[in-house]
Amino acid sequence: MKALRISKLEKTYANGLHALKGINLEVAQGDFFALLGPNGAGKSTTIGIITTLVKKTGGKVFVYDYDLDKDVVEAKSMIGIVPQEINFSQFETCMEIVLNQAGYYGIRRRKAYERAEKYLTQLGLWKKRNDTSRTLSGGLKRRLMIARALIHEPRLLILDEPTAGVDVELRRSMWQFLREINRQGTTILLTTHYLEEAECLCRNIAIIDHGQIIEHSSMKSLLGKLHIERFVLDLDSPLKTLPVIDGFNLYKVEEDDAIIEVEISRGQNLNDLFSMLSDRGINVISMRNKSNRLEELFVRLLDKDTREKV
Amino acid sequence: MSRSRLYLTAFSTIVIKEVDRFTRIWVQTILPPAISMALYFLIFGNLIGTRIGEMQGFSYVKYIAPGLIMMSIINNSYANVVSSFFGAKFQKHIEEMLVAPIPNFIILLGYIVGGVARGMLVGLVVTLVALFFTKLHIHSYTIVIAVVILTSILFSLGGFINAVFARKFDDISIIPTFILTPLIYLGGVFYSINLLPEFWQVASKLNPILYMVNTFRYGVLGVSDINIGYAFFIISVFIMILFVFSLYLLHTGKGIRS
Incomplete structure (x- = not known):
């Protein structure tokens, strides 16, 4: 079973921009997968479609064999997303943000508290749990988004440039954390502009450019191509x-x-x-x-x- | 996890979040209507009202009390949903719900119940303010409760649609300022439409708010300018139309999905 299977995915925006030109992509269960490409290549559109924030024009998406068109509840339950931009309420506390997210996935409050404690602690946010999110530093906001994405314990975690603007020390600690949750079985799909990050973390890779996949292989075989x-x-x-x-x-x-x-x-x-x-x-x-x-x-x-x- | 449990938990989460939001900022949401309604009662009810005399057998302050309570309910249920949903769109945290396995009708119901909760809470506060100025004996509790709930549902839906179409903060104040307020003021809050010339009586009956204000007044005082059964029918039809339209907007992703 593949964690993610994308077939002939197409997206044309209302302004005529043909962002995705029938891409095919497969991410194996348990993989740490990099989706790389220059700005405007179609990475965020692909992730937007997987998370249903962007409506596709054609093609199919399967998450753990659940068809995103037909089994949308099951498919969405499998996914956790850490978006590129900060997108939580600036007026809510860290605890409220993760508890609400748990609620949206049907997790009752008692269980949600337990998980919130676990993930906020692991990400160094427990002491800040009652602080409103707007008072957090940029790095802590990024960590909060990871805690929020993990609160329903998704089987596929999508990270859209999770370490953008994060200092080296924090980035390294986030790598450590991501490696650990991947080791525990969570499939990770990562987009990043830090290629060192992708090389360091990911086992397989796809490179997208102008809405087309131009490379899709293992990191080892790709690096082996470098003459x-x-x-x-x-x-x-x-x-x-x-x-x-x-x-x-x-x-x-x-x-x-x-x-x-x-x-x-x-x-x-x-x-x-x-x-x-x-x-x-x-x-x-x-x-x-x-x-x-x-x-x-x-x-x-x-x-x-x-x-x-x- | 069963679907029903998932939906129920998601729904209650949205409602709790909405109620938390407006109670956290009670100085902006609960206090202002209490103060402005106290001024309405003081100026229109006591100072000017004593010179106007009785209307349909009631003192003027008592006559306008149901209308002013209903005005607060309408404004606040609308304002709650329009500001909350637009704020969520603006800060992009609406995406928290959109990526989750919540069907559109649960999101919509959650926001509606949030709007109804604020409308009813403000209605209760304004009723307490009104009791400082006049005595109110409820004619029919059933009608009062039914019309308050239905009206706040209707205007929560209105606020939701406004928020979906809004692109900037100015857009969420245009409808309340230029449409809602004139309709409320011309909807029989301060007068009986029987006092108007025949043409304006007919014209007033095209204003849906007239039906809500008069139904609520009937529930409180037992007097109305219109048929109560017909009023409930009109309100229910509007609710159904706006509910279906709101679901359609969520389904198409208008303003929230690319």
């Missing part, structure tokens, strides 16, 4: 001229003579490069990827000229 990676090498002393080394393309960094960049193709050995540099009296003291691997791929996939070469 060329660019590394930054920090040297122990500045270079006057860039050495020529057979089989490797080296580049100077204008701002600093003690840094060079090198493109490594799949199959090339970094040890060969280091020994050749060493023969020329050039010592590398540290090395790092110029960009995140997924970011590199993402940019190449979105660029039609380089897509074929990936």
